[in-house]
Amino acid sequence: MDQLSPLVNGRIEQARYRFCRISEEDSILPRSFIHLLPVVxxxxxxxxxxxxxxxxxxxxxxxxxxxxxxxxxxAVQSEFTKQGEMFEASDLLNLSSHPSIVSTLLTPLPSPSTVVQSIIDRSLILIPYDCDRNHEPAMRKGVAAHWAIIVGVLVVGTEDGDISSFPEDHQSIISDLPPERLFVLAYHGKSKHLGVWSYADLVASNLQMTQLGDGRREEDFIVKDASLGGLRDKAVLLS
Known part of the structure; x- marks a missing residue:
């Protein structure tokens, strides 16, 4: 936590506060745990x-x-894009081809436990979502479709105190992890500050994307499915 900026630390504390507010008053859950990969x-x-x-x-x-x-x-040579847009997760998967990389199309979207284990295993997850004006996941029907990369995880609890690293024997912590306990740490191209987002909100944002939006003309981009089926319920795992 010490290496994080005050802004990101503040976002993490907001996530912990949000979870405590929605938790049952008599529920006692383990302390909070974090794992962050040093992606630039x-x-x-x-x-x-x-x-x-x-x-x-x-x-x-x-x-x-x-x-x-x-x-x-x-991407241009492969006719995946015109201006840099990527409206197909499968096309982004194809672009990820590299001798030292194993990439996988995740559909449906991964469970909270899978997300945490992936990050602990030093894997990364590319995920499309509907971007709000503050860059957080929104419910705008897909008109602001955007890509982010999950580089860390925060599993929150109601116990006060410092946030810990995950222990080696962490299966009891992440097994059957409720979605509301997981916040993801993510980067995207519109900000160099880590986003700290509810994974449940991120999934909901992804699943409701069905429209390209009036401000985006199909002729300006390569869009194989105007209902955004190439993004919905899909992510790309890089290992």
Whole structure:
């Protein structure tokens, strides 16, 4: 926690407070646990959120200076994109191909326990969602579809005190983990600050995306499914 900015620490405390408010008054749950991978954030230029999220993940896992421009050129050549947009999770999966990377299309979206175990195993999750004006998950029917990369997890409890790292024997903590206890730590191309989001909110935001939006013309992008079926209930796991 010490290496995090005051802004992110504040967001983590807000997440803990939010959970305590919705918990049963007599419920006593374990203390809070956190695991964060040291992924370096990148900013996007134009509608390149998916490519930027993928670049962050590939750089972290491979140690190579992979660039957004490299992925953009490959995506254009493969007819996955025109301006950098990625409206198909399967296309982003194809772009993630690398000799040292194992990538998987996750559909349906992973359970809270799977998300936590993936991060502990040093894997990353690219996930599309509907972005609010403050960059948090929203319910806008998909008109602000955006990609983020999950780089950490926070499992909250009602016990006061410092947040701990997960112990080696952590299965009892994450087994059958209720969605409301999980907050994800995520980067996206519109901010270099970590987002701290309810995983339940993130999933709900993803699942309600059904519209491209009036401000996005299909002829300006490559959109294989205008109802956003290429994003809904899908994520990409990088290991």
């Amino acid at each position: 954030p990148l900013s996007q230029n134009g509608p390149q959120c998916g490519l930027v999220a993928l670049t962050m993940g590939l750089r972290y896992l491979t140690g190579e200076e992979i660039t957004v421009a490299d992925l953009f050129n490959r």
